[in-house]
Amino acid sequence: MNHTQLLRQCAVALALSALGAVAQAKTPDDQLIVGFSMNNLLSLDPAAATGNDVVEIAANLYDYLIELDPQATSKMLPGLAESWKVSADGRSISFVLRKGVKFQSGNALTADDAAWSLQRVLKLNLAMASPWKSYGFSAQNVDKAIRATDANTLVIDLPEATDPKMVLYTLATSVSAVILDRKKVMENEKNGDQGAAWLTTHAAGSGPFALADWRAKDALLMNRYDGYWRGPAKLKRVIMRHMTESQSLRLMLERGDLDVASGMSVPDVESMKKNADAVVQPVRRGTLYYVAVSMKDPKFADKRVRLAIRNLIDYDGINTTVMPNYGIPQQRPVQMGLPASLPNPGYKLDVVAAKKLLADAGFPNGFRTSIRVLADPPFINIATNLQATLAKAGIEASVLSGTGNQVYGAMRDRSFEIIVGRGGGGVEPHPHSSLRALVYNPDNSDAAKLTNFQGWRTSFFSPELNQLIEKAEVERDEAKQTADYQEAQKLYDSQVGAIQPISQMVDTVVLRKDVRNYLGHPSATTRLREVYKQR
CATH class of the missing domain: 3.40.190.10 (Periplasmic binding protein-like II)
Structure with a gap:
């Protein structure tokens, strides 16, 4: 030592x-x-x-190029980048980095460190490469797409058309976007791992x-x-x-x-x-608690059955008795508080309507099914509430509680019937973040294995909705983009998507x-x- x-x-x-x-x-x-x-x-x-x-x-431990205002998350604030500019066509973002910043090692922080940090994520292709791959970045194109043009200028060219605001929000929120001390990390590289083993338990930030x-x-x-x-x-x-x-x-x-x-x-x-x-501080997150069904199951492929399930969720009861300090009512796939957010549609528990829908679908006496759920609150509490209301329409549901791997693993394998879960983009304050995570499904084949898309996990597939989401993503006129995202939510509502949000997450922190x-x-x-x- x-x-x-x-x-x-x-x-x-x-x-x-x-x-x-x-x-x-x-x-x-x-x-x-x-x-x-x-x-x-x-x-x-x-x-x-x-x-x-x-x-x-x-x-x-680290700095980001930009930060989001905690009280107005759509507002971007300077971080290591003093300023940034998006090109007229929306396909390139240039950042001017601060001069004189030192890493904790004493090494000077430059645009080369910033470019290398982002390139490293794609080249290692570990868990946090996912958001960058969704924008079209890859290990093959990242050296050209993300580069330092001088010591204080970083340029990011977008390989595919997308909303540059989404990329900026990811740069401000994803742990993959922090800037590493390249020299310090590479001093601890082993067998070409770009410092991965060392960084598991160490840090090299500014x-x-x-x-x-x-x-x-x-x-x-x-x-x-x-x-x-x-x-x-x-x-x-x-x-x-x-x-x-x-x-x-x-x-x-x-x-x-x-x-x-x-x-x-x-x-x-x-x-x-x-x-x-003490002071209790609720922090609203963008992720959503939901009830999801698998449309690979013939029962749930029937829109009438999905609509019956939507009518058998006791939204008011769950949010009143289960969700305080965990979440607040939200029935849309886009988080609240954004320009494109819509008011809740006002779904209510309606057993009579659900029974009629089930009878029309050929299930006058209901059916048997299962609900997979984490054993932790509030998930298990939502599941038991759902179990009771499903029973009112003759649906006998067994609750299968388990670990995250057991519950979400079954969802990733598309081998479930009903799941009570939590998900969505949510970190980036942008409607595309939620819709991409919960609704969008560009390829419904099993072979596609789009496990990061929860729409794929549920086998919900709507070419019309996919097209609308893709159109909104690249729309440069903000008013038109907002209208497109609102239309996407209405279409999802009318098609009775496989994931039904119940509540938006609240993380409660208690302070002295x-x-x-x-x-x-x-x-x-x-x-x-x-x-x-x-x-």
Whole structure:
């Protein structure tokens, strides 16, 4: 062990021992202690990391070219890029990067680092290459399409026609879009992996915090980077702790052992709402809770049966009794709050109408089916509610609860009947993000294996709707584009799509009241550089 490693381990040990020493006392004034489940935190490599948890970590270890305003997510703000310009034909975006920015290693940050970081995602072709491939980028064309023309200018040429706003939103939200220290990463390359093995547990960024240590399913420590180009963060250290028990999160918040907690159960959140020392902050995400049916099943291929299922969802009951602190009512495939968003159509539980539709479809006595669902709330609660209302029309549904791989794996294999799930684009504040994820299906063959498209997973296939979505994506007139996306939602409604949204996700974060400037970001890029404690 060298001297630097020894010093780092000593610092980590001191930080954790200090944390333990504040039992039943206030957390340190200059440290933020965060509790949440790290079960889905499997890698820190921006090319491979998935899930919202790693996005918040990356947003503090690294910088993005641009950022989205957390209070108006369609508003783009400068990051490493001081300015950017979209060409008249919408096929090229040029960025002017700031001068004088240093990585935490001391290396200068240039447009070459930015180009290499984005190219690396496509060349490794790991999980986070998906959004870029949907825009037409590939390992073969990325060197030409994404390039530095000088030390401070980055040019991105779009291989296929798309809305450049979508690409900009992806650059502002996807963990794959952070800018890596090329020299530092390549110093740790092994067998041509472009640093992938090393980056699984390390970081090489220019952000306001530097990674001190990560112990999987235990703790992650970030220390302030004093050379940050915006100026040092207000906090000296951020400590994230792996905690899966909601009651433990609540008790530690009440005692003052935690500053921030997420992933708490509804009863514990409700309890914290009554605590004068706590602030409950709901953060609206773009993803949607839904009921999905497989149109590979002959029953659900019948539009009348799908419409009957739509009439057998107790939207009001689910949103009133199950979804508080998890979601808010939403029955459209496009998230609310966008120019193209439409008011909810007002679907209601209507057993009489459902029975008539089933009888017309040849099922006067209903049928047997199954509902696959995660065993966690609110999913399992939605499923049991649905099971009860389906039974009112004679549909006998068994609930098959399981892990994510069991539930969504069956959906990816197109071997399910009904699923209660959550999905959609949602991260980018753009209607195409949701429609691409939930509705669009350019090739319905099994061989296509378009597993990233949930429309494909359900075997819902509408050439007319595909064409409308494709038209809207490249429409340069904003008013016409908005009208096209609204028409797509109406068409999906009339065709009774296989995925029926119920609620839009809310991620509830609970803070100690002395935490200031913590603003949960809808796209999960919650930045902690301005957070401090007022005591």
